[in-house]
Amino acid sequence: MAHTAVSASAPAAVAPISLSALAPWAAFAAVLALVLLYFVGIEQGATAVFQGETVHEWLHDGRHLLGFPCH
Incomplete structure (x- = not known):
């Protein structure tokens, strides 16, 4: 049975993401989460x-799954 050698290489370095590059995505995610929370929890x-x-009917099961009372 033949054995092959696997060369050990250094892991690829990952460049850090700056906060200024991350801020627009974080703001978008926060707005999206608030809109989803509104429609699932409050829209009625x-x-x-x-x-x-x-x-209400489209999101009815999701309301109960997340613990929001609706009726």
Whole structure:
């Protein structure tokens, strides 16, 4: 049975990401999380952006899964 040698090489260095490059992505993620939280947790009743029960019905199971009461 033949054995082959595997050369050990140094791991590739990863360049650090600066905070100025990360800030727009962090802001986008925060806004997206707040919008999703609004639609899953609050979108019904007096604070509704859309009329009717359409959004409520689309997100109904997600509300219960995350522990939000809806009825």
